[in-house]
Amino acid sequence: MVSSGRPVPIVVGVGDIKNRSLKIEDAIEPMQLMLQAIRQAIQDTNLPSSSALSLQSSIDSVSVVNTWTWVYPDLPGLISRELGVEPKYKVLSHHGGDSPAKLFDEAARGISMGEYRVALVTGGEALASLGACAAAGKMPPPGWTKPDESGKGISLSDVSRFGENLGTRHSVGLPIHVYPLYENAFRAHRRQSIQENNRESAELYADFAKVAEKNPLAWNYGQPAATQEVIGTVSKKNRMICFPYPLLMNAFNNINLAGACILTSTDYARELGIPTDRWIYPLGGAGTSDSGNFWERPNYYSSPAISRSLDEGLKSSGLTKEQIDIYDFYSCFPIVPKLACQHLGLPMTKQSKPITLLGGLTSFGGAGNNYSFHAITEMVRELRKGKARNGLVLANGGMVTYQYVVCLSNKPRDSPYPESNPLPDLLEDEEVPEVEEKAEGEVVIETYTVEFNRDGSPLRGHIIGRLKNGHRVLANEGDEATLVQLASGVKEQVGRKGFVRNGEDGRNLFVFHKFEKL
Structure with missing residues (x-):
């Protein structure tokens, strides 16, 4: 002791x-x-x-x-x-x-x-x-x-609650958007295929579901655990929310x-x-x-x-x-x-x-x-x-x-409990790319996701890219053809080149082909 x-x-x-x-x-x-x-x-x-x-x-x-x-x-x-x-x-x-x-x-x-x-x-x-x-x-x-005051809880689906910023200008910033941005980049960094990544996520969450199935405190306790096939397959009951995560890969x-x-x-x-x-x-x-x-x-x-x-x-x-x-x-x-x-x-x-x-x-x-x-x-x-x-x-x-x-x-430490949290509240010693809020030129996709409508059709693309000078840019898709490609779920989009320009509403717009001159 x-x-x-x-x-x-x-x-x-x-x-x-x-x-x-x-x-x-x-x-x-x-x-x-x-x-x-x-x-x-x-x-x-x-x-x-x-x-x-x-x-x-x-x-x-x-x-x-x-x-x-x-x-x-x-x-x-x-x-x-x-x-x-x-x-x-x-x-x-x-x-x-x-x-x-x-x-x-x-x-x-x-x-x-x-x-x-x-x-x-x-x-x-x-x-x-x-x-x-x-x-x-x-x-x-x-x-x-x-x-x-109002008696209202935290809105879970309104990006505007974050106030005016670069993210809200592009309708991005909710958990359903940001975590997929990480998954897609993580997949590409590991050189996984989209199919391999989906199987991995589905297997991981199927194993988790088996744990919840036996936990009396779990909300799904007493219900059969969702299988890997069910979790990984897009369907009416498991619609795509933001690529690559269907509903059963999202928090409930x-x-x-x-x-x-x-x-x-x-x-x-x-x-x-x-x-x-x-x-x-x-x-x-x-x-x-x-x-x-x-x-x-x-x-x-x-x-x-x-x-x-x-x-x-x-x-x-x-x-x-x-x-x-x-x-x-x-x-x-x-x-x-x-x-x-x-x-x-x-x-x-x-x-x-x-x-x-x-x-x-x-x-x-x-x-x-x-x-x-x-x-x-x-x-x-x-x-x-x-x-x-x-x-x-x-x-x-x-x-x-x-x-x-x-x-x-279940055993005590052999020294007194630490007197402080050894880490700062915010990490500021990591190198971060400069961000261009209004960008124009060739860009390489660093990561991306696509948000889907309830009927399964793609609603909006969210792209994070790098300009030739290394600066980072946020953008939405600039045309329907680009959105369709981003949403295909077949070809890896991370690393692909495209073009970005700033639109009249302040949003950066990304396309895979060069913008036509107006």
Whole structure:
């Protein structure tokens, strides 16, 4: 055991709640789902009721993953009042899937530094219930907390919410656009064929679906897992969203899920009498982000933020990748676990070690910002079984933007918990091409995607290219013939040459033939 005199942080209780009903009268708001998960986490400590009450009353840190579903006036404060506590530390995260791991690491660090005695981390969504209410043209049932301002959650399909910028000018910037840009570049960089890439992604997600099929918390639990053939084949039920990802390779967010985690020190756990078989040790964490503007990235076949977070997350935890027994890689789209596997030298499919404990954001459910919270709670349960010693969770957010890694173990560190995240909030030491907002001339496609209509016809092309001077340019297709070629799904488009010019509406337009003189 560590003898530095500093407290040793441990997880002593975890809880997860799923409200599967889509009936309007059964709709439960996110905060109430979180409170249910918190009570379950307290019960998970196996303390008698009197000691459990002491644990709850000792909560002096409340961290909440921001929810997409509902805009609360002060969610950490509301939860604190419901629990009857007055924490000295309250925080609501930014919107990003990295938040659960970041808050978890910060909570463990706060325990270790003696800043607080008991830390609560929680998060939840009720997007399925909210969607059911919207479809019925009804408001949620009486009793939901009065929303702050408009009461609207985060719009998941409106690119204009990002404000006026180079991306929105070209109608690009949503997750459904940006992750495919990475997949296409990653495929070309690895010299895969389009068909090979599709088979790989379908196999990866079919394996994930099998995990979700057996996970009681998964939104698809109890339903037969989608097969590789079904996932990889475009059909009416599996329409193409943005090439190369059909629907079943996209995150599914219409879920009602919440999770909670209770952390304290080994000393206080002993004082309360929490059994040692409940104890799981956070070992360390690290996280950073790439540019928030996806057009200002070094390339589209790697993520420096993923690579650096993995490396420093392991290093800060005192582990090597060989010592990790189980992983959970964020998986909103196949490219994220692929980038993690590539960096760690793991195979893309048929891994010898699990790379998902939940089953992915398509089959388990996207859970808004909160997916990786459920990965952390599931990791705790798996490590308690004793078959695996060390686990790693990679949480991803934004548009392959925010990354955070945490490592957990059923054995303590041999040194005090790290005093800080070793990485900066933003990576600024990577070389990034200059971007020309208004471009003209010959261009080589660096990456691309095509957005499709519901009827399967191509709607719009999104091209990122390089001019002869090496500068980067964003563009849309300039004519129907170019869109048809981009959407064909047969020939590799990355590396092809074309021409770009700036149109009257400010957008750059790309074609494979030279523009005719007006």
